[in-house]
Amino acid sequence: MSGSVRVVVVGGGYAGVMAANRVAGSTADRLPVEVTLVDPGAQFTERIRLHRVAAGSRDAAGVDWSRVLHPRVRRLPARALRIDADRRSLTLRGHAPIGFDWLVYAVGSGEPPTPLLSVTNAAAAAGTRRAITRLAPGAAVTVAGTGPTGVELACALAVTRPDLSITVVAPSGPAHPLTDRDAVARRLHRLGITVEHGSVDPETGTVTPRAPGARPRPAAAATIWTAGLAVPSLAADSLLPVDGSGRLVVDATLAVPGHERVLGAGDAVSVTGTAGDHLRASCAIALPMGAHAADTVLARLAGTAPSELDAGYLAQCLDLGAGRGHVQFVHADDAPRRWALSGRAGGWGKEQVCRMTLAWLAGEARTPGSYTWPAGPAVPVG
Ligand SMILES: Cc1cc2nc3c(=O)[nH]c(=O)nc-3n(C[C@H](O)[C@H](O)[C@H](O)COP(=O)(O)OP(=O)(O)OC[C@H]3O[C@@H](n4cnc5c(N)ncnc54)[C@H](O)[C@@H]3O)c2cc1C
Incomplete structure (x- = not known):
């Protein structure tokens, strides 16, 4: 001792x-x-990059521990x-x-939340990538979930495999605020991605559309779970x-x-x-x-x-594939403000934020106390 x-x-x-x-x-x-x-883990995992690893537009999301950890931290x-x-x-x-x-x-x-494909950790993203690589041209892919990860994954896939037929399904039924956002909806449309309101069975991948009278359809060639x-x-x-x-x-x-x-x-x-x-x-x-x-x-x-x-938000940043993105500025409580960056400017903004996450970790290792963050909604914001 x-x-x-x-x-x-x-x-x-x-x-x-x-x-x-x-x-x-x-x-x-x-x-x-x-x-x-x-x-x-053998390396630090940049989880926010895993949709690109799964889609094949990035080799890996591992970073050597020595790049992010303070030298006095013993890693076990x-x-x-x-x-x-x-x-x-x-x-x-x-x-x-x-x-x-x-x-x-x-x-x-x-933790992978279902037996379906996912991008939740490095192993799951690598497994999804292998499954996508095996798909024949024209194969149907279901992305379950229209949250940020579902949208980012669908766009990344549509860029690397434009030959696939990609449908994003919102399990909760009603339109998601993200896919309703004009710039995001336009980008999904341009990439040929279908957005469907319905639910995906987390065990089998069977899709039940929300439309009146619609019947469940069997799972697509690949179903990737990003919901929850x-x-x-x-x-x-x-x-x-x-x-x-x-x-x-x-x-x-x-x-x-x-x-x-x-x-x-x-x-x-x-x-x-x-x-x-x-x-x-x-x-x-x-x-x-x-x-x-x-x-x-x-x-x-x-x-x-x-x-x-006392922690709040500044922006929600989406990678919409091929250097495009959407940076939505938000209030401290995450409610959208009027301003956003779209297209290449949004893609540039998103990439800077991703790089900053590693820079903040490394900066804290060099200069203790250097990382600060925006105040939460309890503090009045402009
Ligand atoms: C594809 C994707 C894109 C994303 N994009 C964004 C984004 O743009 N913006 C955003 O804000 N968030 C994003 N997220 C969410 C973000 O990655 C997570 O919220 C974030 O990683 C949570 O950080 P954390 O430190 O809590 O846990 P994690 O980053 O998940 O790290 C947890 C660590 O704990 C380890 N661990 C687990 N169990 C044990 C155990 N029993 N013993 C020891 N170690 C254990 C794991 O191996 C892991 O290394 C994204 C997530 C995904 C999957």
């Missing part, structure tokens, strides 16, 4: 890397703190199996358990408080009620109260949540009261 404070971060995505970097950088030379990042390549919050012990697959004084839960949402996220069951398996989707429940400081040494950040977490009302699973919010979880740990180490999360 070294006598250091042991901070363990479980999950090396946007939230986990940000949290680990901030704690490691902010305590260096000042406090004896050991930061360990537990993640089974393992999968966490159980958190014992009372004993402060973490059980790992293939490794001896490790102890912790503070734990940040940041396991994300990369699935989080790992680690919090539930560890008997920690979870919501109906299995997300770890945390308060506005990002600590678990009743277990203040366990904190959470990112997609795998549900923030109770007004601080979390407007938050959707996104890289855009995983980053500030990771930084805030670190700030809470640092405040506790300093013996001061942690602040409450």
